[in-house]
Amino acid sequence: MYDFAIFWEWLSFGVRWLHVITAIAWIGSSFYFIALDLGLVRREGMPEGAHGEEWQVHGGGFYHIQKYLVAPARMPEHLTWFKWESYATWLSGFALLAIVYYAGADLYLIDRNVLDVSAPVAILISVGSLAFGWLIYDQLCKSRLSDNDTVLMLVLFPILVAMAWGYTQLFTGRAAFLHLGAFTATIMSANVFLIIIPNQKIVVADLIAGRKPDPKYGKIAKTRSLHNNYLTLPVIFLMLSNHYPLAFATEFNWVIAALIFIIGVLIRHYFNTVHARKGNPHWTWAAATVLFILIMWLSTVPKVLTGEERVSATGEAFMASTHFPAVRDTVMGRCAMCHSAEPGWEGITFTPKGVKLETEVQIAEHAREIYLQAGRSHAMPPGNVSHMTAQERALLVTWFEETRR
Template identity: 80%
Template sequence: MQDLALFWDWLSFAVRWLHVVTAIAWIGSSFYFIALDLGLRQRPGLPAGAHGEEWQVHGGGFYHIQKYLVAPAEMPEHLTWFKWESYATWLSGFAMLCVVYYAGADLFLIDRNVLDVSPTVAILISLASLALAWLFYDQLCKSPLGNNDTALMLVLYVFLVAMAWGYTQLFTGRAAFLHLGAITATVMSANVALVIIPNQKIVVADLIAGRKPDPKYGKIAKTRSLHNNYLTLPVIFLMLSNHYPLAFATEFNWVIASIIFIIGVLIRHYFNTVHARKGNPHWTWGATVVLFIIIMWLSTVPAVLTGEKKVSSAAETFIASAHFPAVKDTVISRCSMCHTAEPAWDGLYRAPKGVILDNDADIAEHAREIYLQAGRSHAMPPGNVTEVTPEERALLTAWFEGAGK
């Protein structure tokens, strides 16, 4: 069991690393092309079909870029496609969802005080929500409402708020935030795979066949690309939120998530306006600060008590271990000054990452994390400030490995 825990932790690290790398590639190209598109200028003498051009300087040279709507007169000899960044980001993100939340459903996905279901049912709910969210969004875009950008975005926002609330009624707070990010990322990647790229392929096929491409395909692709642009910043916040319990482990976590979407839109509106040379809307930053202060306040509102915590069968095994009394004494003396409802450590107002280690049930439920963070490694406590001894670390290791057997 101990070897599996170590392997799984490294696998999670590797998949997370891959996800971060691919996400940087996708977000970078997305931001660049939106900025480029908004910065295009028209001038007399542009080639037929050219919508605009821009001069850029970077890396010691100048770039002269022209955009064609809907397409040039004939197929270029060389054409670079931007799609694998999106596909790789979603695939690596889904792999991380499987490794962390599906494989660790009892710990990270299910909160039995919220919804007492089996891991299989929880995973099926998760998968269904990803698919249904995309279908709902796609049908909205294809409906008459899709012709009104403002009305469409308002309806989509209401949908996201409903999903934010709904996820908190199904999963742990951490998993709720992660899934809200996952459905948004699924919509974004599906936009690329199922709408933007297929539409561009239709245009390319028309060029090769000598036909004049229908401009509607380019318009639809551009609209979906703009949606992706505005959704990017909220997704980044939601994916990082699992490190910050003050965001996800609070009573009003779904309200916090809903406000984050507004903040993301405000920030993107600022940059898009600047890139389009339509002004410098500083008010967006003031509004963002006010909304973030509201989020900070919401995170400190006392949580509603949810009742007595249920102990999983795996946790009961760790409690029954002969090592547990000594382990409990070690954890209480070395860890609980921070990992408790009211930390005694100066400057801490909440337990780091929301992990409570001042009672039997919570110590047992976090056996794996204690083993990895304070037994097999010296990650906890930071700088060994509570002076955990080598013998105590050996005890934590023996407890987890022995109970696992």
């Protein structure tokens, strides 16, 4: 069983790495093409049907790029499609969601002080919310609101705020932020899978058949791509937030998430304006800084009040172990000075990663993390500042492995 725990930890790490790799590829190509599109210039002598062109230099070479709003007069011999980056990012992200939050639902997904449900019910709520997000967004995009991108985004923002609040009423703070990111990322990837690529395939099919493609398909695809561009930075923040409890584990976490969407839009507005050669709106950085300072303040007042602790069946098993009294004393002596509601270690104001280890229930519920971080590895305590001995680490390993057999 303990070998499986190590395998599962490495599986999580491997899938997380894959998710980062694919996300870099997707976000990189998305940012590049938006910048390219905004920087296109119409010049004399361009081929018929060309909307604009741009010269770029990179890596010692010059690139001459032309864009056709609908399609060129004939199909090129080789056509590169940008879609697998998006698909791989979403699939690896969902796999990571399943590995960490579904498989570890009792620890990472469910907060019984927020909503006392079983793991299957929590997982169904999770999956259903992702599908719900796409359906609502897609219907709004197909409504009359789609005639004005600004109005559409202003309508979408309250929906995102409502989802941010709703997730905090369903899951742990960490899972709430992760799900809001997954909610948004699902919209982005579905845009590629269900709208952008199918529309481009319609245009290609018409071109091959000798028909004149309808320009509406390109216009719709461009609009959805622009939405993805503005949503990207908030998604990155939400995916990274699980490492920072000051973001997800405070009372106003849903307000913080809402403000992050505004900051992301401000930053993208700056870059999109610059790339379109329409000026340098430096005010966007000032506004983003003010909002971030507001987020810092919201993360500290007031402190969240927690309810009565509950122990899972797995936690009860760890507490019943004959090794538990010694483990409890070890953890409280070596770890609890930082991992507590009021950390006693100088320079640490809030418990690292939101993990508290000052009660028996908390220690039992975090048995796997203690085993991996302080037993099988020497990651904790950092730099072994509390002088945990080799015998104490061996005790943590024995306690976990014997209990899990």
